[in-house]
Amino acid sequence: EAGVVQSPRYKIIEKKQPVAFWCNPISGHNTLYWYLQNLGQGPELLIRYENEEAVDDSQLPKDRFSAERLKGVDSTLKIQPAELGDSAVYLCASSRSRGDEQYFGPGTRLTVT
């Protein structure tokens, strides 16, 4: 079975520019997660989807971050405008249902200059 797919793998942008990340979860996985991982730290949840509904977005900085999961499959995370402090790895994960083991994509490494 194919794993979680993310693109792009790397992105370098200037501050104040917009950026978008895409995630395709494992087929049949209803729950999708976006995490932020800073260097030397564990993943921190940004948003969790149950099918197409965002059920936990309390850690998402809504002034500049947005996300969507159309038709309960693929998801896109957007930052507009990006700030220097947004430089990090953005991980997408999916699971069959809430609480089950999560399967992670390779992540997108964002560098904001």
Place this chain on the structure above:
Amino acid sequence: GDSVTQMEGPVTLSEEAFLTINCTYTATGYPSLFWYVQYPGEGLQLLLKATKADDKGSNKGFEATYRKETTSFHLEKGSVQVSDSAVYFCALSDRNTGNQFYFGTGTSLTVIP
């Protein structure tokens, strides 16, 4: 609130040495416990899990036992290899908090020949 505490790294071992990475947790209920591994430039991969007290998770020579009395889930391997060099994350999922995942900060392991 729920949390996971891991021993700080980095850890450097010689090949064939015994590995222990300590992990303790705080949870309101009876969580499921996980160990994830992250190789350089990749996303997190599930290494092993345990869903109830006294369960032992094992995979690829690694094992960890869910100890409710000491709220611990220490990772062990009897003989490490150079290929085990990675960052290891302990995590929990607690049904009492909506099955949200909590990750530790990670422990970096380097195995030298």
